[in-house]
Amino acid sequence: MIVRAEGLTKRFPVRRGWGETLRAPFGGRRAVAVDTVTFAVAEGEIFGLLGQNGAGKTTLFKMLATLILADAGHAEVGGHDVANAPEAVRRLLAPVLANERSLYWRLPADENLRLYAALQGLHGAAARAEVARVLAVTGLADTGGKLVGAFSSGMRQRLLIARALLGRPRVLLLDEPTRSLDPISARDFRRFLRETVVRAEGCTVLLATHDADEVWELCDRVAVLERGRLLATDATPVLRDRAGTDRYRLWVRAEDGAAATARAAGVGVALARRGATVEAGWDEYVGEVPGGAEAAARLLAALAAAEVRVARCERAAPTLADLIERVLATAGGRDA
Amino acid sequence: MRSVVALLRAAWLTAASYRVAMLLSFAALLASIVPLWFVAGALQPVVAESIAQEGGQYFGFLLVGVAATYLLSSATAAIPSALAGSIGSGTFEALLVTRTPLPLLLAGMAAYPLTQSVLRALVLLAGAAVAGVPIAWSSMPLAAAIAAVMLLAYLGVGLVAGALVLVFRTSGPLTTAVIALSGLLGGVYYSVRVIPSWLQDLSGAIPLTYALRAARMLLLGGAAPGEVLADLGMLALLAATALAIGTLAFGAALRHARRAGTLSQY
Numbered sequence: 001m002i003v004r005a006e007g008l009t010k011r012f013p014v015r016r017g018w019g020e021t022l023r024a025p026f027g028g029r030r031a032v033a034v035d036t037v038t039f040a041v042a043e044g045e046i047f048g049l050l051g052q053n054g055a056g057k058t059t060l061f062k063m064l065a066t067l068i069l070a071d072a073g074h075a076e077v078g079g080h081d082v083a084n085a086p087e088a089v090r091r092l093l094a095p096v097l098a099n100e101r102s103l104y105w106r107l108p109a110d111e112n113l114r115l116y117a118a119l120q121g122l123h124g125a126a127a128r129a130e131v132a133r134v135l136a137v138t139g140l141a142d143t144g145g146k147l148v149g150a151f152s153s154g155m156r157q158r159l160l161i162a163r164a165l166l167g168r169p170r171v172l173l174l175d176e177p178t179r180s181l182d183p184i185s186a187r188d189f190r191r192f193l194r195e196t197v198v199r200a201e202g203c204t205v206l207l208a209t210h211d212a213d214e215v216w217e218l219c220d221r222v223a224v225l226e227r228g229r230l231l232a233t234d235a236t237p238v239l240r241d242r243a244g245t246d247r248y249r250l251w252v253r254a255e256d257g258a259a260a261t262a263r264a265a266g267v268g269v270a271l272a273r274r275g276a277t278v279e280a281g282w283d284e285y286v287g288e289v290p291g292g293a294e295a296a297a298r299l300l301a302a303l304a305a306a307e308v309r310v311a312r313c314e315r316a317a318p319t320l321a322d323l324i325e326r327v328l329a330t331a332g333g334r335d336a
Numbered sequence: 337m338r339s340v341v342a343l344l345r346a347a348w349l350t351a352a353s354y355r356v357a358m359l360l361s362f363a364a365l366l367a368s369i370v371p372l373w374f375v376a377g378a379l380q381p382v383v384a385e386s387i388a389q390e391g392g393q394y395f396g397f398l399l400v401g402v403a404a405t406y407l408l409s410s411a412t413a414a415i416p417s418a419l420a421g422s423i424g425s426g427t428f429e430a431l432l433v434t435r436t437p438l439p440l441l442l443a444g445m446a447a448y449p450l451t452q453s454v455l456r457a458l459v460l461l462a463g464a465a466v467a468g469v470p471i472a473w474s475s476m477p478l479a480a481a482i483a484a485v486m487l488l489a490y491l492g493v494g495l496v497a498g499a500l501v502l503v504f505r506t507s508g509p510l511t512t513a514v515i516a517l518s519g520l521l522g523g524v525y526y527s528v529r530v531i532p533s534w535l536q537d538l539s540g541a542i543p544l545t546y547a548l549r550a551a552r553m554l555l556l557g558g559a560a561p562g563e564v565l566a567d568l569g570m571l572a573l574l575a576a577t578a579l580a581i582g583t584l585a586f587g588a589a590l591r592h593a594r595r596a597g598t599l600s601q602y
Contacts (some may be wrong), residue, residue: 012597033597059597065433068597090435097433099426104346106353111346117443118342119434253356 002062002092002171002204003041010034010059010228033059035228036073041206041221043170046198048236049208050213050320051225057208060225061173064206065095077171089336091265092167098176100156103148109159110135110144113166120167134162137196161197171204178214180234184296192220212320216240231327243318245327248296249274250285253309257283263306269299282311339436343444344451351448359518365456369463372398388528390549396469400552400574401524403457407483408544409515410453411490413441414446416497423501429599438590450487457483461555475535478561482554482568484573486547490514499582499589502599518544543578546571554596 011030020028034056041047049057062068064075066086074081080088104112110131117127125147135141138158138223148156164172178186197203209215215222216236223233232239250271252260257273264271264287271287289295296313303310318326351358376395387397422428422445431441465471493514497507521528521535522544528536539545550564550571591598 006450010597060596066428067594067599069591069594087435087437090433095433097426097430099429102426102430104427106349106350107346111349114554115342116430116434118430119339119436121435163430216446 001040002043003075003077003206005040005045005060005064005073005075008034008037008060008063008070008075009072010056010063011071011201012070032228034063034070037225037228037230038073039223039230039233040166041171041204043099043204044202045221046194046205046207046219048219048222049206049224049225050212050215050323051208052210052320052324054227055210055225056228057225058175059228061095061175061206064089065093065173067095068275075217091167092169092229093171093173094164094167095173096160096175096177098160098179100153101298103156103159105149106147108145108147109140109151109162112148112159113144116163117166118285121278122167130166134165137165137201138162138207139192143318152185154181154189157181157185157189158192164256165197165201165203168201169203171206173206175208176210177207178209178211186214190214196217197259210320212323213317217316222322223276226324226328231324239323240318243323246288246290246292246295247316248287248289248299249312249314249316250287250303250310250311251282252285253311254281254283257285259306260285260303260308260310263302263308264299267299267302269295286316338438339440340444340447343441344447347448351452357591358407359549365459366463368402369399369460369467372402373467383526383530386456386530387545387552389557389559390527390552391558392469393469393556395467396464396471396556398525399460399469400555401465401548404483404486404544404548404551405515405519405524406453406456406460407450407487408518410449411446411487412494412511412514414449415442415491415494416501416511417449418445419501420505423505423599442495442498442586446491454483459530469556471555472558474602475559475561478564479551479554482547482564482571483549485568486543487544487573489547489571489575489578490518492575492580492582495579495582495586499585501590502559502586502593518542521545523548541574543571543574546574 010033012033014029014031016028037056037060049060051057059068063070064077064082065081066089069083074083076082077089078092080092082089104115113131113134114127117130122130130142131144135144138161140155140158140162142336143151143155148159151159161172161177166244174193178189198205207214207219219236221234222236222239224231224239234242250260261271269287269289271285274284274286289299298314300310300313371485373395376398380394383391383394387394419428422431431445432438436444447472461471497510500507500510503590510512519525521539522542523539524544528539528545528549531539546567550567553559553564554561
């Protein structure tokens with residue numbers, strides 16, 4: 001295991017008003033950000049940390065990145081303790097800080113990278129070669145001389161990754177990397193992450209996100225964090241099935257909508273049109289189909305009998321809310 | 337050391353990208369010499385006696401004082417300013433997770449403002465030479481060493497101010513008070529011999545007092561190196577004390593920020 005965390009705990013003081021502070025200057029509550037979190041990540045894995053905003057993902061990452069000291073528990077990266085050997089950890093692990101402002105916007109991309117190459121101990125020809133390599137890896141080779149201020153959000157995101165890849169770290173920490181990207185850029189970015197960063201560069205990736213779809217698409221294993229507690233850790237398909245819902249999505253021909261709704265009601269399914277038209281002439285309908293695949297097949301047969309045209313029918317992937325709800329409902333909300 | 341140079345280079349390239357600001361800053365520096373020339377001319381008869389040991393020429397005396405003020409101001413403010421700016425932009429976190437040790441990162445972050453102030457000080461000295469002030473250039477290496485020790489002393493204060501920024505996000509009045517007190521009691525505009533005796537005792541605790549007296553005696557008064565050794569020794573003692581206090585304070589503040597998780601909070 002390249003990353004291992006055991007019982008990691010972090011509490012932060014809760015900010016108080018002036019009156020309370022004056023009454024009890026040394027008192028005050030502490031809020032739990034990360035609560036006895038234990039997990040391990042194998043080399044070459046994409047490990048997802050899935051949780052809502054404020055679940056403790058960023059705090060957990062910052063503890064692994066040696067930026068925050070844990071109150072209890074310990075973590076190791078490549079066998080080095082993050083609290084006692086931070087320098088050794090920084091040689092193996094690179095957090096991709098999502099903050100685009102941490103780049104030098106008045107400088108070209110290659111100058112940004114040249115600076116960080118030097119800070120990673122690379123100089124002269126070795127630094128130039130490494131900068132060229134990470135620019136090529138991140139698809140920025142043609143824009144190395146362009147000012148960062150003129151970059152799009154997606155390009156800056158790639159540059160942040162390029163910066164983290166300098167010095168060939170074995171572990172990358174990515175904190176909501178697609179947060180500021182449009183859907184197409186986010187899809188391209190996920191592909192880049194899987195094919196280039198993990199397969200070609202051989203990095204282990206820890207990905208924190210609140211986007212369940214991102215986890216289903218990318219991660220080998222996933223941990224669910226809720227209010228600092230680790231609710232579940234498992235292989236992605238296992239957790240996805242475990243949290244699977246009976247919600248189905250159907251693409252129905254627009255003019256057949258009324259017939260579809262009526263026919264579905266006849267077999268006990270409440271279909272509802274969802275949002276805008278998904279494709280010219282086709283609308284998306286969503287409905288709970290209790291009984292799983294067999295019941296879905298009966299619904300489709302009923303729709304076909306009524307000559308309702310259906311272009312697509314699929315079980316919807318569970319959302320983060322589904323997942324948390326299901327996990328909390330089973331086994332007291334905890335898993336090994 | 338290469339990390340420091342890389343940070344200096346990045347800061348220089350960023351500053352140079354604001355071309356108009358850079359040109360205006362240089363023009364303002366040159367223009368600031370002109371009023372000093374007239375003020376020095378007007379006050380020369382009044383102060384000549386009190387600065388006899390330092391060459392007796394008030395214009396040179398004043399320019400060396402102002403040059404030293406540039407140096408101490410940047411040494412005091414460079415670290416807290418760079419820290420506040422880099423915490424605000426998120427750069428500090430990005431720097432901290434690199435393999436470069438923290439002391440080198442801090443040196444690199446302070447390198448550009450310090451280099452800039454050294455260049456400004458040299459421009460003032462060159463201005464003095466052009467205006468006919470007799471400067472003992474042979475004493476320049478020792479004067480530069482004195483300036484370097486003075487910078488270390490005020491960098492110690494800067495580290496304490498940086499510690500305050502890490503913990504409270506402000507250094508409060510510390511840097512302003514140190515710069516103002518040094519200017520008033522350290523002998524920038526007048527010899528410390530002319531201030532009341534009880535204030536002279538206070539000026540004895542200020543590094544600038546020793547640095548300025550020694551530098552002026554060397555550069556303007558033609559003093560031999562042996563004549564400034566006592567001042568240099570006292571200055572070194574103050575620098576060592578300030579650096580030790582600053583290092584301890586900064587280390588404690590960084591540990592506090594890591595425990596409190598506030599390193600990246602704006």
